[in-house]
Amino acid sequence: xxxxxxxxxEASKLIAKRKIKVYEIVKAYIDKAKKLNHQFxxxxxxxEETALMKAKKVDQLIADHQKLGPLAGISLAxxxxxxxxxxxxxxxxxxxENYVPxxxxxxxxRLNNAYTITIGKTNxxxxxxxxxxxxSDFGLTKNPYDPSRVSGGSSSGSAVAVATGASLAxxxxxxxxxxxLPSTFCNLVGLKPTYGRxxxxxxxxxxxxxxxMGHITKTVFDNALxxxxxxxxxxxxxxxxxxxTDDYVSDIDKGVKGLKIGxxxxxxxxxxxxxxxxxxxxVKILEKFGAKVIDVSLPHTEYGVAVYYVIQTSEVxxxxxxxxxIRFGFDRSKFGAEAKRRIILGTFxxxxxxxxxxxxxxxxxxxxxxxxxxxxxxxxxxLICPVSPTPAFKIxxxxxDPISMYLSDIFTVNANLAGIPSLAVPCGFVKNSNNGSDPxxxxxxxxxxxxxxxxxxxxxxxxxxxxTKWYLKSPKI
Amino acid sequence: xxxxxxxxxxxxxxxxxxxxxxxxxxQCSAEYFGARPNxxxxxxxxxxxxxxxxxxxxxxxxxxxxxxxLNCNIQLSNKFDRKNYFYPDLAKGFQISQYxxxxxxxxxxxxxxxxxxxxxxxITRAHLEEDTGKLTHATxxxxxxxxxxxxxSGVPLxxxxxxxxxHSSDEARDYAxxxxxxxxxxxxxxxxxxxxxxxxxPNVSLRNAGDKILPLYKIELKxxxxxxxxxxxxxxxxxxxxxxxxxGKIPQQETxxxxxVKKQTVSQRSKELAHDYRYFPxxxxxxxxxDKIFISKLKTKIPELPAEKIKRFQKQYGLSAxxxxxxxxxxxxxxxxxxxxxxxKKNTPKKIAxxxxxxxxxxxxxxxxxxxxxDILPAxxxxxxxxxxxxxxxxxxxxxxxxxxxxxxxxxxxxxKLMKIKSISPDELDxxxxxxxxxxxxxxxxxxxxxxxxxxxxxGQLHKKTQGQASPHLxxxxxxxxxxx
Numbered sequence: 001x002x003x004x005x006x007x008x009x010e011a012s013k014l015i016a017k018r019k020i021k022v023y024e025i026v027k028a029y030i031d032k033a034k035k036l037n038h039q040f041x042x043x044x045x046x047x048e049e050t051a052l053m054k055a056k057k058v059d060q061l062i063a064d065h066q067k068l069g070p071l072a073g074i075s076l077a078x079x080x081x082x083x084x085x086x087x088x089x090x091x092x093x094x095x096x097e098n099y100v101p102x103x104x105x106x107x108x109x110r111l112n113n114a115y116t117i118t119i120g121k122t123n124x125x126x127x128x129x130x131x132x133x134x135x136s137d138f139g140l141t142k143n144p145y146d147p148s149r150v151s152g153g154s155s156s157g158s159a160v161a162v163a164t165g166a167s168l169a170x171x172x173x174x175x176x177x178x179x180x181l182p183s184t185f186c187n188l189v190g191l192k193p194t195y196g197r198x199x200x201x202x203x204x205x206x207x208x209x210x211x212x213m214g215h216i217t218k219t220v221f222d223n224a225l226x227x228x229x230x231x232x233x234x235x236x237x238x239x240x241x242x243x244x245t246d247d248y249v250s251d252i253d254k255g256v257k258g259l260k261i262g263x264x265x266x267x268x269x270x271x272x273x274x275x276x277x278x279x280x281x282x283v284k285i286l287e288k289f290g291a292k293v294i295d296v297s298l299p300h301t302e303y304g305v306a307v308y309y310v311i312q313t314s315e316v317x318x319x320x321x322x323x324x325x326i327r328f329g330f331d332r333s334k335f336g337a338e339a340k341r342r343i344i345l346g347t348f349x350x351x352x353x354x355x356x357x358x359x360x361x362x363x364x365x366x367x368x369x370x371x372x373x374x375x376x377x378x379x380x381x382x383l384i385c386p387v388s389p390t391p392a393f394k395i396x397x398x399x400x401d402p403i404s405m406y407l408s409d410i411f412t413v414n415a416n417l418a419g420i421p422s423l424a425v426p427c428g429f430v431k432n433s434n435n436g437s438d439p440x441x442x443x444x445x446x447x448x449x450x451x452x453x454x455x456x457x458x459x460x461x462x463x464x465x466x467x468t469k470w471y472l473k474s475p476k477i
Numbered sequence: 478x479x480x481x482x483x484x485x486x487x488x489x490x491x492x493x494x495x496x497x498x499x500x501x502x503x504q505c506s507a508e509y510f511g512a513r514p515n516x517x518x519x520x521x522x523x524x525x526x527x528x529x530x531x532x533x534x535x536x537x538x539x540x541x542x543x544x545x546x547l548n549c550n551i552q553l554s555n556k557f558d559r560k561n562y563f564y565p566d567l568a569k570g571f572q573i574s575q576y577x578x579x580x581x582x583x584x585x586x587x588x589x590x591x592x593x594x595x596x597x598x599x600i601t602r603a604h605l606e607e608d609t610g611k612l613t614h615a616t617x618x619x620x621x622x623x624x625x626x627x628x629x630s631g632v633p634l635x636x637x638x639x640x641x642x643x644h645s646s647d648e649a650r651d652y653a654x655x656x657x658x659x660x661x662x663x664x665x666x667x668x669x670x671x672x673x674x675x676x677x678x679p680n681v682s683l684r685n686a687g688d689k690i691l692p693l694y695k696i697e698l699k700x701x702x703x704x705x706x707x708x709x710x711x712x713x714x715x716x717x718x719x720x721x722x723x724x725g726k727i728p729q730q731e732t733x734x735x736x737x738v739k740k741q742t743v744s745q746r747s748k749e750l751a752h753d754y755r756y757f758p759x760x761x762x763x764x765x766x767x768d769k770i771f772i773s774k775l776k777t778k779i780p781e782l783p784a785e786k787i788k789r790f791q792k793q794y795g796l797s798a799x800x801x802x803x804x805x806x807x808x809x810x811x812x813x814x815x816x817x818x819x820x821x822k823k824n825t826p827k828k829i830a831x832x833x834x835x836x837x838x839x840x841x842x843x844x845x846x847x848x849x850x851x852d853i854l855p856a857x858x859x860x861x862x863x864x865x866x867x868x869x870x871x872x873x874x875x876x877x878x879x880x881x882x883x884x885x886x887x888x889x890x891x892x893x894k895l896m897k898i899k900s901i902s903p904d905e906l907d908x909x910x911x912x913x914x915x916x917x918x919x920x921x922x923x924x925x926x927x928x929x930x931x932x933x934x935x936x937g938q939l940h941k942k943t944q945g946q947a948s949p950h951l952x953x954x955x956x957x958x959x960x961x962x
Contacts, residue, residue: 083527096526103520105527202520202527208760237529238762315760318561321570322524326625350561350755359757 003028004165005474008222011168012070018062022073022117026055029075030119033166036477040142040151042160044080045088046120051075054117061115070225072115077167079158080121081128082108082213083202087118091204092154093126094137094334095323105202106234107171107213114229119167122157126336127320128173128206130154131181131408134399135338142395143185144475145441146432149392152182158216159186164477169226170216175206176308177387177412179214180424184444185392187426187470189223189461190216192412194452195419196241198227199234207315208239210308210416218471220425220461224248227454246455252462257290259460262380266301267411272390274430278443279386282427285467286384286460294380298372301414303365305406308413310349310362317346341402370418373450382460383448386411387424391432391441415448422448423457426470439473483683483722485715486692487649488641491656492634493666494608494674495539500631501607502530502573509628510672522631524568529761532557536633537580537765538775539665540605543635544581545772545779546659547600551581553767557605557759562752565623566610568630576756579604586659587784588651598652599640608632635665641680641691646711650704653677658783662808670703677707681714683722694727698742700734710735713742786811794818794826803834809848810838816855821862832858836879852886861889868943868951869893869900901946910955913938924960932956 003025006014014020030048037043058073080090083101085108090096104112112118125135133141133156141156143149144163151160155172159182162170172179174192183190191214198213205211213230217223231245261283268276287293320343325331335343349358376383389410398405415422425447429440447457465471500507503521520528544551555578559571584600610630614623637656643649657675660668668675678699682692696714701707714733721728733742758764781789783805790801790811805811810833817829837858841848861879864870870878870893878892885892893900901909913935914921923931932953939952 081527083525089526091526099526101525101527103525103528200527201529204526205529205761236531238531239760314757318559318571318755318757321561321563322526322568324563324565324570326565328526347755350757352753352755355755355757 004032006168007219007471008071008074008168008217008225009219011074012072012225015062015073022058022062023052023055025073026051026075026117026119029165029167032164033077033120033161036164036166039147039477040144040160040164041139042123042141042151042157042164042166043077043120044090044092044123044138044157047087047118050087051117051119058115058117068115071111071229074116074169075119075167076111076116077120077122077158077161077170078108078118079124079155079170079172081124081173081204081206082171083204084108084118084121087121089121089204090138091127092124092136092138093336093339095330095332096328097334098329101202103202106199106236107230108202110229111171111226116169116229120161122155122161122170124156124158125154125178125338127204127316127339128154128175128178129316129338129342131177131405132156132393132398133182134395135336137334137336140395143392144477145185145187145439146392148395149441150185150395152185152388152392154178155182155190155216159183159188159190162186162188162216162218163475165474168217169222172214172216173203173206174212174214174412174416175210176312176409176416179216180387180412180422180444180446181408183216183424184387184426185442187429187442187444187473187475188216188218188424189220189426189465189471190214190424191223191227191454191457192415192422192424193227193231193454194241194421195416196239197232197245197421197452197454198230199232199237199240201234201236205315205319207312208319209315210312212416220423220458220465221249221252223423223461224252224458231454241452243452248455248458251455252458253466254459255289256286256460256463259286259291259382260380261286261291261293261460262296262376262383263293264296264298264301264376264383264385266298267385270389271386275386275389275391275443278428278430279384279445282445282464282468283384285464289463289467296376296380296383298369298376298414300365300368300372304369304414304417305410307362307365307369308409308417309345309406310358311366311417313342313346314349314359315346316342317344317350338402366417369414370420373414373418373420373448377450381449382453382456383446385446385448387444387446388412391430391443411446415446420448420451421454421457422446423454423461425461425464427464427468428470429473437476439475442470481686483715483719484686484688485644485646485711486641486682486684486695487643487645487711488680489637489639489643489649489653490678490680491637491639491653492676492678493637493660493668495536495633495635496664496666497533497536497539497633499533499535501533501536501605501633502631505631507632509632512628514624514626515628517628518630522568523627524570524630530573530759532762532765533633536605539633539663540580540603540635541767541772541775542663542779543637543660543665544584544603545776546663546782547581547584547586547603547637549581549584549600549603551767551772552578553769553772554578554764555580556764557762558756559759560606561755564609565625566612566630568610568627572607572609573759573762574606574636575604586652586655588648588655590648596648598642598648601638601640603635603637606634606636608634646708646715649679649711650708653704653707655783658806658808662780662782664780673702677701677704679707679711681711681718682728683715683718694730696728696730696742697732698735699732699745706735706737709740710742713740717742794830796826796830800830800834803838804830807848813837813848813855813858817858820856821859823862823866825862828862829858832862832879836876837883840880840883851883853882854886854888857882857888864889864893864900866951867903868906868946868955869902870898871946874898874900899944899946901943906943906955909942910939910959913942914956914959921960
């Protein structure tokens with residue numbers, strides 16, 4: 001089997017049985033990352049030296065019969081919003097082009113303690129602002145399933161790193177869909193955890209009340225393995241929950257018998273019919289396994305994008321204030337157009353005389369949106385809906401039309417506003433060209449559950465994935 | 478100035494740094510005074526990308542304690558907000574503060590008015606926020622530079638806002654001093670104006686005498702680092718605004734700073750340039766909830782406050798209102814007084830008070846020191862009083878010794894030896910009394926025969942023998958004791 005087609009589960013077994021050296025795998029991933037970077041631009045920094053050094057160390061520990069856990073020696077790509085001690089962290093912005101953090105984000109130290117190996121920092125829409133990856137100040141990341149299309153954003157480099165076999169897992173941040181969208185566009189599994197389940201400490205803030213720290217993997221099982229390490233209370237993040245974490249891997253094969261799946265009707269109106277078909281056939285499969293499907297309504301859905309763009313930009317305007325040119329390198333003239341747009345929008349929304357009409361009102365509607373979900377979860381266990389109204393779109397297609405770009409988030413922002421978890425899982429491909437060897441463009445679905453229901457989301461995703469195994473369909477590169 | 482034509486309307490905003498071990502939102506030491514610049518910093522108080530605040534529960538409790546001492550309502554649910562503005566000393570580009578839900582609100586304290594009657598000053602609110610870094614302007618290699626020290630960044634601050642209930646600079650000073658006294662009694666801050674741990678910002682405007690409504694403008698005064706300057710700035714403003722009003726104009730609403738060199742207030746920022754702080758709830762911190770049990774437990778931790786202590790001292794020690802006011806002004810002095818009373822069991826609070834007011838406080842004022850900076854123990858004062866009362870030393874020797882006690886913290890008995898001060902031990906004195914009686918048998922006989930006047934002669938003799946060491950009062954006591962045996 002080719003190294004680049006491994007899942008974490010497979011690589012982990014081989015490493016533990018000492019059938020393959022960590023150094024060998026890490027070297028292979030770094031070589032791939034370097035080789036493909038000029039083509040896809042998924043990495044902003046490749047930390048070859050430290051990665052190889054650490055790989056040797058882990059090999060030594062394994063040779064010494066140390067028990068290291070399932071993520072030991074697993075190659076990791078890190079979104080360039082996560083502070084990494086000693087490794088440049090740019091947020092995808094020229095403002096921080098030369099900024100090197102003096103500390104690790106909590107997620108990074110937890111992953112380091114699990115002996116993962118960071119091979120590099122991945123590209124993104126600057127500061128996380130974008131749905132396509134095109135807002136990166138260092139150039140966009142191309143979609144490996146069709147390089148004329150976007151990879152989805154903002155965790156664009158993270159998704160492409162995993163999709164192209166340049167890493168086994170990648171961290172991401174999801175403020176309005178930034179993990180789920182690129183995961184879907186690149187045929188990957190992406191988790192947006194419950195707000196408060198994974199620490200935000202050390203991750204450059206976009207919109208504090210919406211930001212969640214998740215990750216992207218090829219399979220549902222792999223995804224659960226990573227959450228087992230990153231989840232849990234953090235003293236340094238007051239918004240993390242004290243609620244004990246689950247073992248997300250155990251009982252992952254529990255199945256969906258008797259599970260009540262809600263289909264929110266608002267998410268299926270005006271939806272690309274091919275995508276709608278893919279999702280409904282995924283639901284059919286779950287039904288076949290014993291799930292019950294129920295039609296539900298989330299009446300405030302349509303206000304999501306508007307509410308999101310008021311709250312998110314307000315918090316962005318405040319969170320970006322510290323990049324005033326006095327420290328961290330460059331001044332505000334280095335902010336890109338999208339960052340400036342959001343700073344201006346947010347500053348306006350928070351201004352005296354406008355606060356009540358915008359920010360306060362948005363916060364009230366936000367509560368109604370969460371209320372919709374809580375109501376639905378009285379009757380059902382999980383919701384299934386699309387991630388994106390379209391498959392990956394053409395590069396440049398929406399670049400100059402911010403509103404249509406913002407609407408890419410239409411199905412994803414509500415989970416952030418409500419603070420609830422959502423797992424994006426691949427559910428097939430739609431035709432892209434008449435070329436017989438073209439696998440087409442990936443489509444994904446969201447499995448959304450109540451607060452802290454990640455374990456259940458994995459069980460649903462796993463049941464579906466076992467039947468379909470879309471992850472085996474690699475891009476032709 | 479046209480007296481009584483206008484009435485000054487004055488409110489105070491006072492910032493006080495809280496004495497906590499660690500800063501408001503991180504674990505760095507909050508004790509920054511004199512520390513090497515930027516040595517008390519971490520990703521949080523430097524506002525590094527990704528760092529998040531973590532609220533220091535201790536500082537919240539201190540503000541609630543202050544609120545209780547200021548008769549405020551303690552809000553059971555409240556939150557932090559972001560106050561957004563740019564300044565190089567502000568690490569995050571916003572300050573974490575409290576906007577519409579302060580920890581405590583609606584309180585009051587009493588000051589004394591011109592005729593020494595209690596006057597109520599209402600307190601709008603007392604809330605918690607973080608301090609900023611400190612800028613230093615310097616010239617390095619012939620270049621003008623501004624240096625930032627973030628040691629102070631994130632130190633907890635309480636802001637106490639009064640109602641505009643004061644009408645003179647004296648009242649404003651009295652209120653600020655009373656507040657300082659309460660804060661020091663609570664032990665929550667040094668509230669030292671010179672070190673910047675207490676900062677006063679008066680709002681001053683004038684209205685026609687007799688009016689009840691607030692003037693349409695107000696002048697905010699900043700950069701004030703002593704009570705004296707606060708008073709001077711207010712006085713200056715009253716005069717300046719009087720002239721403007723007399724000319725038929727209304728003073729422009731603005732922020733003015735006190736320039737101590739020119740003894741003037743100087744315009745800093747006009748209304749048009751006033752900040753829009755764009756307050757919104759701090760999303761990185763969760764809202765706070767307290768229950769009534771927590772608050773009532775906190776109440777039990779409030780020490781005796783000045784007003785109560787004054788009442789008790791008058792009653793318990795029979796001191797005059799004047800003495801008590803002086804002794805209770807500084808809680809450390811009040812405690813010293815009480816400890817000395819406990820140590821010297823003879824019931825002489827007035828004597829102890831006299832020594833504290835006449836000697837201790839006078840010398841502290843001379844050397845511009847606080848009692849907390851001295852090593853002198855209350856028991857040493859008690860010992861000194863014992864030496865005087867037992868006739869070992871004279872009052873004037875005692876004063877010399879006391880001077881050294883303050884300087885060195887040494888005990889009176891040790892100093893007596895060290896300083897080679899003339900003294901008579903009780904045994905020696907006893908012997909001298911016996912000698913005097915023996916040498917003056919006639920006078921003794923006269924006394925015993927009922928000629929009590931002869932005692933005066935004996936006292937005189939003893940006084941001569943001791944070269945004035947034994948006071949007439951003590952000499953009489955000792956002689957009578959022996960004669961009546």
